[in-house]
Amino acid sequence: MEILNKVAYSFMLVLVIALMSSTTTRPVSGLFIGKTYVYIINNLGPNIKFNYHCKSADDDLGERSLNFNEEWHWKFQTNWFDTTLFWCNMWWTDTNGRQVSGSTDIYKAKRDKTKCYRRCRYYVKADGIYRYNSVMYRLDLLYTWPQ
Known part of the structure; x- marks a missing residue:
């Protein structure tokens, strides 16, 4: 009977370790949470296309562009x-024909998980990029375009 208890204990330990290292779910305070969604919305103005190339250490999301009021997301x-x-590396051309470009950390788990939880919305505007703060119900300036 003691051998059976040791086998059961070992199996449970391996199962817990496997669940903790899973890439599809992770336990937090005893609960399993799902994916995080990041949305980028072009609010630069009519006829202004926003271009960007986002990546992480593991994923290259490719070069993309959004027309005014379009959005794109990944999870x-x-x-x-x-x-x-x-x-993300980002660039766009303003109404005066000036190229505006920059680069910023669009999602940092330690910074953003408490501000936007699992649905992070970033609004691209002429003065910078804003993150919707779902705790305070407001837009927070995250990044200002270089002059």
């Missing part, structure tokens, strides 16, 4: 240590 699972990071 992912944050890692157990909340070090998940996506950054």
Whole structure:
């Protein structure tokens, strides 16, 4: 009977370790949470196309563009240590024909998980990029375009 208890204990330990390292779900406070969604919305103005190339250490999301008021999103699972990071190179041409470009961390798990939870919305505007803060119900300036 003691051998059976040791086998059962070992099996449970392996199962817990496997669940903790899974890329599809992760336990937090005894609960399993799902994917995080990041949305990018072009609010630059009519006839202004927003271009960007986002990636993480593991995923290259490719070069993309959005017309005014269009949005695009992707989803992912944050890692157990909340070090998940996506950054984007971005560029657009203003109404005066001036090229505006920059690069920023668009999603940092430790920074963003408490501000936007699992649905993070980023609004691209002429003065910068804003993240919707779902705790305070407001837009927070996250990034200002270089002059």
